[in-house]
Amino acid sequence: MKFIDEAKIEVIAGDGGNGVASFCREKFRPFGGPDGGDGGKGGTIWAVADRNINTLVDYRFSKMHKARNGENGRGADCYGKGADDIFLRMPVGTLIIDHVNGEVIADMTEHGQQAMLAKGGEGGWGNIHFKTSTNRAPRQKGDGKEGERRELRLELKVLADVGLLGMPNAGKSTFISAVSNARPKIADYPFTTLHPNLGVVRVSHEKSFVIADIPGLIEGAAEGAGLGIQFLRHLQRTRVLLHIVDLAPFDNVDPVKEAKAIVKELQKYDESLFDKPRWLVLNKLDMVPDEERKKRVKDFIKRFGWKGPTFEISALNHDGCPELVIAIYNYLAEQRALEYRAEETQMTEEARGIVSIDADDPRFKVMD
Template sequence: MFVDKVKVYVKGGDGGNGMVAFRREKYVPYGGPAGGDGGKGGDVVFVVEEGLRTLMDFRYQRHFKAKRGENGRSKSQHGAGADDLVVKVPPGTVVRDAETGELLADLVEHGQRAIVARGGKGGRGNIRFATPVNPAPEIAENGDLGEERWVELELKVLADIGLVGYPSVGKSTLLSVVSAAKPKIAAYHFTTLVPNLGVVRIDDGRSFVIADLPGLIEGAHEGVGLGHQFLRHIERTKVIIHVIDMAGSEGRDPYEDYLQINEELKLYRQDLVHRPQIIAANKMDLPEAEEQLELFKEQLDADIPIYPISAATRQGLKELMYAAADLLDKVERETPPAPVVEHQFAAERKVYKAEADAPDFTIRRENELYVVEGERIERLVQKTNFQYQDSVLRFARTLRTLGVEDALRKRGAENGDTVIIGGMEFEFNDELDL
């Protein structure tokens, strides 16, 4: 089964927790702190595997979670970082954030990597918090949570040359006789439901990948027929072979078919109509094909090479394949190679500017409760280890420094009121000696 679009869940590993520990060695009465840092959580990494041709495997596994980092240890030993979770994808895979639609990666080269969910940093152990004022702190941080998101994977077939045309014009037959591919061939529309790839090798030693793509009909750019299922796969092809039933065997007008297919390409993506194109005038073994071809040449106002062929009798195929190889060579010479990068993310870089004096948090009332919200504040709650008094006091001092205490007091909070931050409940007390 050919699968070219899936939605999966990815989560980076959580960071390991830092540790509170002290040196307890003989003859070392004031050993000091010795709690190590937690290890980093593993990243979820998509890697291109050139042997894959479909997203089929993702139908059976849709959740990918990297392992968390190890917790810190005593004797100042840091926890080990977790290994990355490597997920193999086929060449031509586009990765987008399912919620925002943001482009995360466009993976085309074998071995190309993209981190789609980063693991959390490990929390610091108490060796990091020793000061002259507090040389033996009971403070350690929890590790950061790993990133998590739903992503959409969309496969756009990587082929040098794409065959386009109306249904039943002979694209699959053409592919089957010029390569070793074995597409399904039958005398009804949309026999080809998925792209079929074949490698063409010509006598002079050159070779290229050719794709038989599902037939187009009017309105395909809006999703009619196979619509977008087809059109996404034509985007990466360098050359287009436009296959036309020149015999008009179904009562169609070859020139009108030619115009309509090009219009669908243009409406889907403006640049596709300018993609180098060859016309394969197929079914020349049938009656009236020669007459239709002469009329077609008179009507055609574009300087596009036309090759009369018959995929059924193999007439003219050698000339067509040589012409396609020559045009492909020309396109590749004129197109500068794209730089190879390990991570290929969206080109636009977002810049966020903080407003002057804008607080990092908001406060709202829910009946008798005060709810404090803000990414920085909630992250502080998540990282604080509330088992230790020193950690609790450090948390309270940070809230006071950030202005949370004053803001609560202005909203009417009094001692004993309940404050919720990051899903945890706290009792408001502005009389603590910090």
């Protein structure tokens, strides 16, 4: 199935049914009073996050979604039937944005999460509600309200703990296939990855994390060159980025120049993405002679000006991959623990109900 991570749709909620003005005319009750029922409520349109869906392809071809209107009320106290709601299933990680004003309506980050996209109109009142002690035969009735209508933009940002950065043919696909259950296309030419790939990395039976691979970036990506810039949004939810560098390029291109170009394009695209924790992964060391490895690694780090975490691997032979996986898992576990402690502290402070006392408040004045 073709990977689609953007779509534009229109949602139209149902209108509420009209109330009715009616009077009871039964045998032995010639003046039975008003008995007009209310109109039914229009159908509401909801979004539902579903982990079993991984693309927005359904909404690329089905652009309009309209709910039914509520039924009109009838006499004999008969209320109109409300229309059924519509539930649109979307992948977990979908960002729903109002196309007109740019307002973020919902961020679907959990399976089963629901968000209202367009509210159905309320049904109008029948004349039964307008009866008073001075108006025994009301002829007023209420019209149903119109349902909401919106143009929405859907953007899918995959949920992953780790994101891979690198030039085309740097070995990202080989790496994700070596450490996870993902099986992306691998070939000896650039741009083999045309859409994001997700893989689950199993450290043990109960310990795992998710890694995301996107198409490689090239210089000028921020201006639209290549494919990678279209998918950088998928790295915005990650906790750490792995910058994979090919230390043995087949075309003898300077890897330092390519690595700096990646960092530059990342900063152009999004400062928050640029500020994310980033680790350097030097790949394809199996293609470097043993006597040259240390010298080449040292030279790269010096010219690149890198001071962060560095790992030396060969994704093809799996050399260094287990150590990198363990380091990633330990880092993620530490970050989760810090977030948990921060949330626990916040909840404790809220439970205490700390209140600042105003000294001028007369309730706290000391009586003489």
